[in-house]
Amino acid sequence: MIEVRDVSASIGPIRILSGVSLAAARGRFVTVIGANGAGKTTLLRTISNLLTPSSGRVTFDGKDTRGIAPHRLARTGLVHVPQGRQIVPALSVEDNLMLGASNIRGLARGDIREAIEREYARFPVLRARAGIAGGNLSGGEQQMLAISRAVLMKPKALLLDEPSLGLAPQLVALILKALREMADAGVAVILVEQLAMMSLSIADDAYVLRQGRIVLSGPAADLRGNASVVESYLT
């Protein structure tokens, strides 16, 4: 579903990513782990075309994404939950939920309503706070909202930027479980994280990113068995 081939990217004059390659097929749960500043956010921004790669290419659903506006990619199912959740503080929980879905063509109001009910069943706290301004939610609630908002966009591929940031461990487990369900339902999931062991325990495939390069990759279970090596790359 997503293929990143030999991608390099720069911000201004500074090169951030160097020759990164990775793949996430439908139904695969892929994690990219790396320390703070390794280039995880830049990698996801490059995949969703917020940043144009200086070389290499990204394909989504078999098509080269070069030149496709990022909002169009989002509408066709390349859904990216950015770092820091980015819940619109002035809008209510339900308005935030609708923001993404209302831009997807061919989604009827009834379909959206049904999907919202499913998300409320998944995260009941969102139903309880449906009318509350997004800015008044806790970090964990905002993360649930961000994920539900993404799910409502009918993703074929789902990119998540450190959803665990600032959350209590049991909340992280809840979020990861939801992501696993997405993958099992056929979505290609790419989760970038600093929390290595947690991510490795739930993902199928894993990559370790360090200073803008992939330094290690393989089945997540294998990397988990090599914890000391993985940890050595995360400093």
Place this chain on the structure above:
Amino acid sequence: MSWANFLQLTVSGLAMGAIYTLTAKGLFIAHLATNRLNFAQGDFLMIAALLTLALRGLGIPVPVVIVAVVLILGFAGWGLERIFIRPLDRLGFRGGGEYSWILTTAGAGLVIQNVAELVWGKSAQYSPPLFSGRNEPVRFLGAGVYPEQLAVIAVSVLVVAAFYWFLFRTRWGKSIYAVAFNPDAAVLLGIDVRRMVVLVFALASMLAGISGVLAGPIVSVFPQMGLVFTVKGLAVAAVGGFNNPAAILFGGVLFGLAESFSNYLNSEFGDLLPLLFVLALLIVRPTGIAGGRKAAAR
């Protein structure tokens, strides 16, 4: 001050306040989504007032004129964004840095002023009333007030209500809030940010257009009238910290009333007083009366 005087001053203050509010709401919505201000907003108002006069002079019915002028102004807003603002973003630093839109939009205002002067001449014109037959006071609550001013107030209330409905109830209004919060995050939700930016500038100019249509019959219309409206619109928007629509409404109404009464008390410096009030307010509360709270309107 007699009751009749008081009521007259209140009605004319509310009418002018309504116009400042609409002008300021235009500044507000463009600023919300783009952090830019249109320093030609008052000149857009002026051109709308002159266009209204010209089209009515051709014998076109008033409702058609109003719709046409507002639509023309919408296109003007689109043009402003395309020609005077977007190229600067593309040029980045070579475009003169972060604040060059101040110069380009103010420059657009000067161009509009001079074109208006070429077409219509410098002198002031007086519009016949839009909504009432003749511009004569009628008895209202025991005082003689101009029906045109009452109509301006009524129409403004409707426009403000429509504006609120658009901003807080429609998908596009909510998208504007998403863009205002974080354009990149909005893009990731499938929102066409560039189209939203064009939309807010078109809307801002349409609000200037409505202001101009309404102001025509209650002020004198001439090519240099715009700057005063830009300044007062900015003052009113500043009262609301540029980001709080309810505070802007409050500020606009208050500004109009203050101006009306201070002009009565002192016709020489009457216009200055409300501006000094705003200045004093901003010294005490630089973020406006709502103290930087964006969502207080909800």
